[in-house]
Amino acid sequence: MRKFILISLVSLTLISMFYSCQTAETVQKDAYYVNGRDLYIKHCQNCHGAKGEGLGALTPPLTDSVFMKANKEKLACIIKNGLSAPVTVHGQVYEGKMPEFNLANIDLAQVIVYITNAFGHQQGMYTNQQVENDLKNCK
Amino acid sequence: MRPQSTLICAILLAVMLFASSCQQERKLPIYGLRDTKTVKNSDGTAGVDTIYQTIPAFKFLNQDSVYITNEHFKDKVYIADFFFTSCTSICPIMHRNLKMVSEKFKDNPDVMFLSHTIDFKYDTPSVLKKYAQKLGVDGPKWQFVYGPKDSVYTLAEKSYLVAVNVDSTNRDGYVHQGYLVLIDKDRRIRGAYDGTNPEQVAQLEKDIPVLLAEGKK
Numbered sequence: 001m002r003k004f005i006l007i008s009l010v011s012l013t014l015i016s017m018f019y020s021c022q023t024a025e026t027v028q029k030d031a032y033y034v035n036g037r038d039l040y041i042k043h044c045q046n047c048h049g050a051k052g053e054g055l056g057a058l059t060p061p062l063t064d065s066v067f068m069k070a071n072k073e074k075l076a077c078i079i080k081n082g083l084s085a086p087v088t089v090h091g092q093v094y095e096g097k098m099p100e101f102n103l104a105n106i107d108l109a110q111v112i113v114y115i116t117n118a119f120g121h122q123q124g125m126y127t128n129q130q131v132e133n134d135l136k137n138c139k
Numbered sequence: 140m141r142p143q144s145t146l147i148c149a150i151l152l153a154v155m156l157f158a159s160s161c162q163q164e165r166k167l168p169i170y171g172l173r174d175t176k177t178v179k180n181s182d183g184t185a186g187v188d189t190i191y192q193t194i195p196a197f198k199f200l201n202q203d204s205v206y207i208t209n210e211h212f213k214d215k216v217y218i219a220d221f222f223f224t225s226c227t228s229i230c231p232i233m234h235r236n237l238k239m240v241s242e243k244f245k246d247n248p249d250v251m252f253l254s255h256t257i258d259f260k261y262d263t264p265s266v267l268k269k270y271a272q273k274l275g276v277d278g279p280k281w282q283f284v285y286g287p288k289d290s291v292y293t294l295a296e297k298s299y300l301v302a303v304n305v306d307s308t309n310r311d312g313y314v315h316q317g318y319l320v321l322i323d324k325d326r327r328i329r330g331a332y333d334g335t336n337p338e339q340v341a342q343l344e345k346d347i348p349v350l351l352a353e354g355k356k
Contacts, residue, residue: 055235058302096273099227099310118247 029125036114052119059088062121075112076131077138105131165349170328193326194298199284204265207282216350217251220319221295221303223258224235225271229317233334252281257303259288
């Protein structure tokens, strides 16, 4: 009987640790998401639209989940340095020019958490550390 | 019918008639400077006429490299604005909103759109053509025009009352106001709406039919 109580206690602690960890991460993600939304409204919404719908053939939408997943490691570079190479989004080629945004890593992380979890995406957390790593590989 | 109910009916009818005669039609104001002029009435007496500020004659190249003048907008109501294609701040919002307005009136030939570029260096007709196509509004209804700096800037500030400027400290190189200016069939300014403000754009959408109805009488 003692053994049983002990095992249950240990597993209970482990489970609750696991869950509290997860909620801590969700809480952080939610905070990033909210701040990221403000940054998005300030810097990006004029071109990409309130729903990430883009603008005609001038600005691509941010709603292509395949693009967002495949290019997740490039997002920090795209935002920091701008983009003028043609991109294919939802099967359409865009040949526009996006200006560079000299944002701090924390702001980049927040805006990326927003655009990869809004507009129908659900890619979860993206940290400052990941921004730092991804920026090292900008072309 | 009893006399009492006849009386009530009569009163009701009178009230209704009175209320409907009181209801005035909405009329848009006329903006800009105004002047007066003495005129001779048909019976030989002298009278005074108000002269309103109007958009003067202009001639610009459009996105198809064809000259566009006031003749193009004869007997039409049109919405004018000032922008440039490489603008990264307010122009995308203005044109996102104006595109929605243009879609609402796409079947009405009496409503037109006129966008002037203030980037006299880069926005040649072929650049404007590409822009119009990409925005998805390339057609006779929405004209994109290019002209020398002096004529466009003077027209903007003196006639449409929209501030535009070259500004080397701005990252885009130009600054300007985002007004959508509503012009009537007599070339007068009847409204100016901030093209980045959804409520004002909605007001523009409501004011266009009012202006169109005015011309019908």
